[in-house]
Amino acid sequence: MFLSRMRLRPGAAGNREFWQMVGSEYQAHHMVWDLFTDGPDRERDFLYRVEENEGMPTIYSVCEREPVNRGGMWTIETKLYDPALRTGQQLAFVLRANPVRTKCDEKGKHHRHDVVMEAKTRLKQQGRPREEWPPEPEIVQQAGFAWLAMKGEANGFSVAEGDVRADGYIQRRFRKRKGRHEISISTLDYTGILTVADPERFKAALYNGIGPAKGFGCGMMMVRPAVR
Amino acid sequence: MSEFVQLHVLVSYPPSNLNRDDLGRPKTAVMGGAQRLRVSSQSLKRAWRTSDIFASTLAGHLGVRTKEMGTLVYRSLTSGVSLAEILRGANDAPATFQPVTEEKGRKWASEIAGIFGKLKSGENALEIEQLAHFSPEEIAAIDALILKLAASGKDPDEDDRKLLMKRHTAADIAMFGRMLAASPIYNTEAAVQVSHAVTVHPVAVEDDYFTAVDDLNRGDEGMGAGHLGETEFASGLFYLYVCVNRDLLRENLGGDEALTGAALRALVEAAAKVAPTGKQNSFASRAYASYLLAEKGCQQPRSLSVAYLKPLQDADLLGSAINALKDTRNKMDAVYGNCSDSWCDMNAHAGEGALQEVLDFVAGHHA
Numbered sequence: 001m002f003l004s005r006m007r008l009r010p011g012a013a014g015n016r017e018f019w020q021m022v023g024s025e026y027q028a029h030h031m032v033w034d035l036f037t038d039g040p041d042r043e044r045d046f047l048y049r050v051e052e053n054e055g056m057p058t059i060y061s062v063c064e065r066e067p068v069n070r071g072g073m074w075t076i077e078t079k080l081y082d083p084a085l086r087t088g089q090q091l092a093f094v095l096r097a098n099p100v101r102t103k104c105d106e107k108g109k110h111h112r113h114d115v116v117m118e119a120k121t122r123l124k125q126q127g128r129p130r131e132e133w134p135p136e137p138e139i140v141q142q143a144g145f146a147w148l149a150m151k152g153e154a155n156g157f158s159v160a161e162g163d164v165r166a167d168g169y170i171q172r173r174f175r176k177r178k179g180r181h182e183i184s185i186s187t188l189d190y191t192g193i194l195t196v197a198d199p200e201r202f203k204a205a206l207y208n209g210i211g212p213a214k215g216f217g218c219g220m221m222m223v224r225p226a227v228r
Numbered sequence: 229m230s231e232f233v234q235l236h237v238l239v240s241y242p243p244s245n246l247n248r249d250d251l252g253r254p255k256t257a258v259m260g261g262a263q264r265l266r267v268s269s270q271s272l273k274r275a276w277r278t279s280d281i282f283a284s285t286l287a288g289h290l291g292v293r294t295k296e297m298g299t300l301v302y303r304s305l306t307s308g309v310s311l312a313e314i315l316r317g318a319n320d321a322p323a324t325f326q327p328v329t330e331e332k333g334r335k336w337a338s339e340i341a342g343i344f345g346k347l348k349s350g351e352n353a354l355e356i357e358q359l360a361h362f363s364p365e366e367i368a369a370i371d372a373l374i375l376k377l378a379a380s381g382k383d384p385d386e387d388d389r390k391l392l393m394k395r396h397t398a399a400d401i402a403m404f405g406r407m408l409a410a411s412p413i414y415n416t417e418a419a420v421q422v423s424h425a426v427t428v429h430p431v432a433v434e435d436d437y438f439t440a441v442d443d444l445n446r447g448d449e450g451m452g453a454g455h456l457g458e459t460e461f462a463s464g465l466f467y468l469y470v471c472v473n474r475d476l477l478r479e480n481l482g483g484d485e486a487l488t489g490a491a492l493r494a495l496v497e498a499a500a501k502v503a504p505t506g507k508q509n510s511f512a513s514r515a516y517a518s519y520l521l522a523e524k525g526c527q528q529p530r531s532l533s534v535a536y537l538k539p540l541q542d543a544d545l546l547g548s549a550i551n552a553l554k555d556t557r558n559k560m561d562a563v564y565g566n567c568s569d570s571w572c573d574m575n576a577h578a579g580e581g582a583l584q585e586v587l588d589f590v591a592g593h594h595a
Binding site (some may be wrong): 081084094224 | 445
């Protein structure tokens with residue numbers, strides 16, 4: 001696999017084409033896809049994460065193929081990505097995720113709820129007055145941590161509550177370029193330190209992502225060695 | 229020449245992420261060629277303004293900052309509950325006047341809110357486009373008008389619309405100013421300037437993940453990433469500078485000397501004790517200032533941030549940060565002559581001085 005960092009060329013921000021591209025969340029997603037897709041039938045074989053650096057987007061991506069700099073607006077650096085992992089290794093990580101739980105209703109229909117909304121619904125059902133609810137950041141941290149700990153079990157890593165920060169809860173809503181269908185995605189930002197439990201599985205998670213909405217920049221975990 | 233009160237604060241926050249950018253990463257700044265963590269002045273001011281210290285020391289002299297005044301006035305008009313009660317959040321307060329119809333309530337509420345700021349578009353919109361800051365006097369005036377309108381049933385006339393006031397006793401508005409885009413004549417110029425708090429040491433926040441891939445590929449651990457733990461989870465020692473134009477503050481408060489003193493006390497105490505709220509609940513990163521230097525004088529104010537232009541990297545970070553601050557101050561005095569008439573400090577690192585003394589010094593006798 002490859003890990004790429006794509007930074008916008010300094011002049012490109014003056015380019016009207018660019019601003020049309022990042023005009024909306026959905027278009028930003030297209031912008032990233034354009035770097036990878038070689039045809040309309042291409043299935044997603046990459047993960048990405050968009051960060052903003054002094055007002056300019058930086059895209060990180062884990063990909064099977066090297067990205068193609070169409071239009072030449074980007075400075076692209078690519079490194080081979082084949083981490084040597086071992087059980088018990090401690091890694092610092094960042095992750096933007098779409099933490100949802102899927103539930104089946106009586107009709108067998110699937111519903112996705114993000115874990116923060118779910119926690120709030122639970123509080124509501126318990127009949128606790130809003131004034132007595134824990135502060136929002138606490139709800140986010142607890143619900144967010146529980147989700148990540150659960151994902152860790154399936155993906156070969158473990159996390160301790162004091163070592164992970166879950167915040168930056170945002171509900172994103174946007175429309176596809178065509179059609180009235182509204183897409184709604186909640187994202188949470190994780191930062192912290194994890195312990196590798198199963199190197200094989202964990203590596204697969206690094207390559208394939210964690211949780212849903214990967215096409216919209218969620219699920220790519222970035223790691224680096226941690227020294228404590 | 230105005231008299232200035234200057235504060236220099238060193239405060240160390242435990243693992244936390246106090247102030248994040250749009251994408252959820254800690255805010256940073258480059259100073260002296262090194263990347264530092266930053267807490268914006270906006271975030272600090274908000275934390276102070278909404279602190280218990282402000283609430284208790286300045287009760288009755290705090291404004292309300294909201295976009296939703298129109299909605300609140302509408303609720304008052306149509307429920308018969310006074311605006312003051314609604315702002316207090318008293319849900320079950322009894323009605324004190326005869327409510328008006330929804331139609332009239334909406335129309336009048338939109339007219340009243342429109343005086344304080346441009347309303348969002350749409351027929352009878354109630355929400356103001358920007359946050360507007362209302363002084364207690366203005367809220368009382370709105371309340372009086374609500375009563376009058378409800379009693380008479382007539383639309384507000386030209387006189388009724390004179391709700392904005394230049395003179396008020398809202399200490400937070402007097403300190404941090406307000407901008408009313410719709411009626412700039414009622415703006416208040418801020419008497420308190422707050423710098424962004426910046427760490428005295430370098431902090432790496434990003435990019436390392438990309439660089440660290442090489443280490444990971446080789447299976448190297450701990451190579452070139454020794455600062456990692458410090459980056460995300462260790463503490464940051466911040467320098468913060470606050471400059472108060474005392475004369476302007478008093479003028480903003482209608483010349484009320486006692487209130488000016490109380491406002492200064494609240495400000496210094498909040499600056500010493502209140503941390504921004506980001507991640508407070510999961511990290512309990514509450515922190516008191518470890519060092520606080522207050523200065524008074526009519527000289528042109530100056531920040532002492534140059535003390536940290538060269539990022540500190542000692543083991544005794546706090547000790548050397550305090551020394552660097554004192555040192556810079558002395559050297560500036562040596563070169564420029566005394567940069568302040570008098571000063572007072574407290575040092576929680578050495579256990580010297582007391583906050584009470586600093587508060588008395590700041591609020592007390594002045595030029």
